[in-house]
Amino acid sequence: MADPKGFMTTPRQDWPRRPVDERVRDWDEVYVPGALLPIINKQADRCMDCGIPFCHEACPLGNLIPEWNDLVSRDDWRAAADRLHATNNFPEFTGRLCPAPCEAGCVLAINQPAVTIKNVEAAIADRAWELGFAPPRPPDRLSGRTVAVIGSGPTGLAAAQQLTRAGHTVAVFEKDDRLGGLMRYGIPEFKMEKHHLERRIAQMRAEGTKFRTSTAVGRDIGAAELRARYDAVVIATGATAWRELDVPGRELAGIHQAMEYLPLANRVCEGDLDVSPMSAAGKHVVIVGGGDTGADCLGTAVREGAASVTQLDIYAQPGAERDEDTEPWPTYPKIYRLSAAHEEAGTLRTAPAADADARLFAASTLRFTGDAGGRVRSLHLVEVDAERRPVAGTGRTLPADLVLLALGFSGPDRADGLVDQLGLAMEPRGTIARDAGFATSAPGVFAAGDAARGQSLIVWAIAEGRAVAAAVDRHLTGSSRLPAPIGPYDRPMTV
Template sequence: MGKVTGFMEFERLEEGYRPVDERLKHYKEFVVALDDEQAKVQGARCMDCGTPFCNNGCPVNNIIPDFNDLVYRQDWKNAFAVLDSTNNFPEFTGRICPAPCEAACVLNVNDDAVGIKSLEHAIIDRAWAEGWVKPRPAKHKTGKKVAVVGAGPAGMAAAQQLARAGHDVTLFEKNDRVGGLLRYGIPDFKMEKSHIDRRVEQMKAEGVVFRTGVVVGAAKDALGKGSKVTNLAKETVTPEQLQAEFDAVLLTGGAEQSRDLPAPGRDLDGIHFAMEFLPQQNRVNAGDKVKGQLRADGKHVIVIGGGDTGSDCVGTSNRHGAASVTQFELMPMPPEEENKPLVWPYWPYKLRTSSSHEEGCEREFAISTKEFMGEKGKVTGLKTVHVEFKDGKFVEVPGTEKTYKADLVLLAMGFVSPVSPVLEAFGIEKDARGNAKATVDFNGGYATNVPKVFAAGDMRRGQSLVVWAIREGRQAARAVDEFLMGFSDLPR
């Protein structure tokens, strides 16, 4: 694949970033994509490795060596055809996926992996620019009707696949716009929302009907603490209505219940979930007016949680003009380089520094918040202590207590389960983590205990990646198609 000796001749080329002082002035994407020649060189590095672990490292099983080779040969149109065959939305994953495919790259055993994500990004952007991304409406309709509940990446992928199979698909979304966490969780500087909008237009042309502002199976005011919904839905639809009107129902909502931190002083003003903070800025960017927007201007911000959501809070706070930003992580600081012989081809445990961290952030590891301090009902600081993991639990390290000044505290410690009571309304059994219980077996995959009701995405598997959501949406679409027709030509 690629150039036979390319992996020995060429070094990995990284996508670039606009300067920090420039990108902090706006909320637009700032990644500098590879040009054609750089992409060709990156494609040339793909080895004829025999067993492409990257293909299995990728949750949607992208046919990576093939599109790498086609980019090397500058056959962009066929590279897009290969990429499009396995991934409904490469412009999403090419921007925000952490690229487990690269961790699994054979070249990554003792060198730098092929820049697969950057090539995916280049291919799909070229495809949109050239007009190769077109609607693919079904040639024949089945007469079957499917309701998909939740218009995040899992629901969008499932709806598109089912529409292409000839079913009449209605996609329900409780927010006022389509996209789920992509729309109201991921900051615009990581992924501009125009990428979602043009996919929505493509899906409409393929026959998908979108109904936004609709909560399924819950009262309008029962959306849960920490929900990313900031504008309450305008309409409620009951499970009985969906089951009567549609031949199958697929639940693809997210795992949106934010993990809380019940330390003393938690009720002080100025302590918020990340998903109260991030969606508001995205709405402002979209032109909405948000009354009483949470902002970090001139404030000392503490972000509790060291993952991607926490990093997004860091980047947004810096763009607001925060006086300082500090990010806490309970786990100890990982090594800067992974032990490749030990972990390859799996996701490595190592220190990851995001573009938001590079824009300005102090990072504290192995630290726990003991108490929120405040005056006149408002948070003014935190009492912390360093911890270490012993005998299966975290224990405090004596003499490490410290106080941090804080005007705004953002809780970004992950998500634990679906937030709205849609599962209870349908009577769906849950697993031990509170997610919808449904297997991924070939026979009857993604089916719940309720007849003709299926579940996929984060609502089924728990908090995960966008690429896993797309995979589950595609696989669930095939399962629903088989249920309705007795067989399916959709790829699994």
């Protein structure tokens, strides 16, 4: 603990964002480049080095947060990078994309703003790359065992890197033309520039991991054939079966799933397209769904030049402070948060009729109506109470030329045949069933990440990848020294 009084003398200061009118004109990350490093030592000083650090329990990776806070406060970046990478394969991803449940569990957060743990993590990761503290770590010797990992999202990449470093020969199969899963085509560039992803993939190639893109297992290569070629298979395909909105008018043109819309915008940033065929430019956009994916659509539509953008959230607007009775510390509370996209929409007044920024809370979609050509033109909604029952006399109509459904995901998409070809047992909620060792009903086949856990956070995805790697290593060799931060049945802290 470098400064015993740091938490009393230093106020919380977050990584500043670029001015709204500047950042909405490009796709670069929203933060001011270089503005984090000058403030981060003092922010790390705010860590109290608690005797029982609840941030450990709040983070499924078990990140050694007080240790690397202390090292950052002392400018020992090499040691901080070592401690950070000891529990997290990809801290530059989580430092930008994770909602930071660790900060909700910070002891300081009981009565003060939490330590900026997420910012410290991003600073360490970026400095590690800048100073050469993240070199490839190829294994000293090979085991002679082979593993196929299906999916190159955070779970698949974490599992592949751990297994490669353990000495196994690993091939990652990705159905898209580029690696990264949702980090590539689901996460907008303004939240995480893709050079962070490219850098890690280059590191993994140098360590010996093999990659096969544009290969959908179950369609381009048979799942049983793949299983026969490898000693073990890890399914990390994510939960890509999106939820639908079954209301009148859903068949109208101009109503799309968020994950039909976001990849096209990302392909524009990749240089594949000049303009997205679903561009929001000049259109009245309504986003149905109040989560992070909806916010990603919001920020994307603003950058594309939408005439208006409104986001509907079926839940009531949460308060600014934690409700200690229903969501006591150290659980992750549902409070009013202002993402970069919401800040932009609020500043630009993209939805003048919204309750806050661009959001309409406690709003449920009733139906869509369109024009004579069969294109959507209006969305009809009603306010709902806490039980999601319509409130009489609250019906409204919003103009809508483009509607984006961001309602979450139920489990893996079975259209490619992977699940059925392997004969995998499924859970009633649509995810892949597995035992306490991450093994599925098919011998030698393991499942991890959202495909088995259900839709979750990136930090849980990486933890699943690390844990399934330990299970596969044990299956192949009889024992394992790889860390297993979570079990398949572990869940976030709740009341």
